[in-house]
Amino acid sequence: MLSVEHVTKRYGTFTALEDVNLAFEPGVYGLLAPNGAGKTTLIKLLATLLFPTEGRILWDGEDIHTLGAEYRGLLGYLPQDFGFYPSYTARQFLRYAAALQCLPKGEAEGRIMELLDTVGLADAADKKLKTFSGGMRQRVGIAVAMLTDPRLLLLDEPTAGLDPRERVRFRNLIHALAADRIVILSTHIVSDIETIAGQIVLFKDHRLYCCDSPARICAQWKGKVWQVPAGTALGPDQLVLSEGQSEAGPVLRVLSDTPPAGAVPVTPGLEDAFLAIYREEGRA
Numbered sequence: 192m193l194s195v196e197h198v199t200k201r202y203g204t205f206t207a208l209e210d211v212n213l214a215f216e217p218g219v220y221g222l223l224a225p226n227g228a229g230k231t232t233l234i235k236l237l238a239t240l241l242f243p244t245e246g247r248i249l250w251d252g253e254d255i256h257t258l259g260a261e262y263r264g265l266l267g268y269l270p271q272d273f274g275f276y277p278s279y280t281a282r283q284f285l286r287y288a289a290a291l292q293c294l295p296k297g298e299a300e301g302r303i304m305e306l307l308d309t310v311g312l313a314d315a316a317d318k319k320l321k322t323f324s325g326g327m328r329q330r331v332g333i334a335v336a337m338l339t340d341p342r343l344l345l346l347d348e349p350t351a352g353l354d355p356r357e358r359v360r361f362r363n364l365i366h367a368l369a370a371d372r373i374v375i376l377s378t379h380i381v382s383d384i385e386t387i388a389g390q391i392v393l394f395k396d397h398r399l400y401c402c403d404s405p406a407r408i409c410a411q412w413k414g415k416v417w418q419v420p421a422g423t424a425l426g427p428d429q430l431v432l433s434e435g436q437s438e439a440g441p442v443l444r445v446l447s448d449t450p451p452a453g454a455v456p457v458t459p460g461l462e463d464a465f466l467a468i469y470r471e472e473g474r475a
C-alpha cells in the first residue's frame with residue numbers, strides 16, 4: 192500500500208501542496224482539479240522525481256526514498272510530456288525502453304507483443320511513431336509504463352489532446368489494466384475519470400479537499416442541482432453551473448438550495464460537483 196503522510200511541497204516560498212494525507216490501495220484513483228492545483232507535483236512526488244518539503248511517502252510502511260531503486264522497480268510512470276523518437280516504430284521504441292529498464296531480451300520480446308496487443312497497437316507495431324495519432328502515441332506511452340508489470344501506475348494527464356473516440360478507448364484500456372494494481376491518473380476533464388475511477392482525489396487551495404467515490408461526492412449535492420429553461424431569471428444565490436440542450440430547447444443547470452421558478456430537480460453528476468466545488472475560482 193502507498194501512503195502519503197502530511198506531505199507539503201513548496202517551490203521557494205510558493206506552496207503547491209499543503210499537508211496532504213492519502214492512502215492508496217489497488218484500484219483507479221483520479222486526481223481531479225483545475226490547472227495549477229498541484230496534480231503534477233503530487234505525481235512527481237510519488238514518482239520520486241521530487242522530494243517532499245515536509246512529510247513522507249511510504250510504500251508498505253517504508254519511505255520510498257529509502258527504498259530507492261526497489262520502489263522504482265514497482266513503478267510505471269507516464270509523464271505529462273512523454274518524449275519519443277519519431278522515426279522509431281512502436282516495437283523499436285518499446286525494445287529501447289525495455290533495454291533502459293534492464294528487461295532481459297528474451298523476456299522483453301514476448302512482453303512487448305503482449306502489451307502492443309493490450310493497448311490495441313499490434314497491427315501498427317512496425318509503423319513509425321511520427322505517423323501515429325496523439326491517442327496512439329499515448330497508448331505507446333502506457334505500454335512503456337507497463338513494461339515491468341508495475342504495482343503502481345502513475346499517468347499524468349494521459350488524455351490531454353485525445354479526440355472523443357480515443358478517450359473512450361483510453362477509458363476501456365485503463366479499466367483493463369487496473370486489476371490488482373494502483374493506478375493514479377491526473378486530469379482536469381471530469382468525463383475522463385467519472386466512469387473508471389473508484390476514488391476521486393480533489394484538491395482545493397493546494398490542500399486535499401476529499402478522496403471519495405464519485406457517487407459519494409455527487410451525493411453531497413443532492414437536492415441542490417436544478418434544470419431550468421435558458422433565460423430563466425435567477426436570484427443572487429442561484430448559480431449557473433453549465434448550459435445544455437433538452438428536447439424542449441436550451442437549458443441551464445443551476446446550483447441552489449431552493450428551486451428557481453419553473454425548475455426541475457436533476458441528479459447531480461461529477462461535472463456538477465466539480466463545477467460547484469471550484470465555483471469561486473471561476474475557472475473550472
Ligand SMILES: Nc1ncnc2c1ncn2[C@@H]1O[C@H](COP(=O)(O)OP(=O)(O)OP(=O)(O)O)[C@@H](O)[C@H]1O
Pocket residue numbers: 202205207224225226227228229230231232233379
Ligand atoms: N518548479 C516549479 N517552481 C515553481 N513553481 C512551480 C514549479 N512547478 C510547479 N509550480 C507551481 O506549482 C503549482 C502546481 O503546479 P502543478 O504542475 O503541480 O499543477 P497541476 O495541477 O498539475 O496543473 P496542470 O494541470 O496545469 O499541469 C502551479 O501554480 C505551478 O505554477
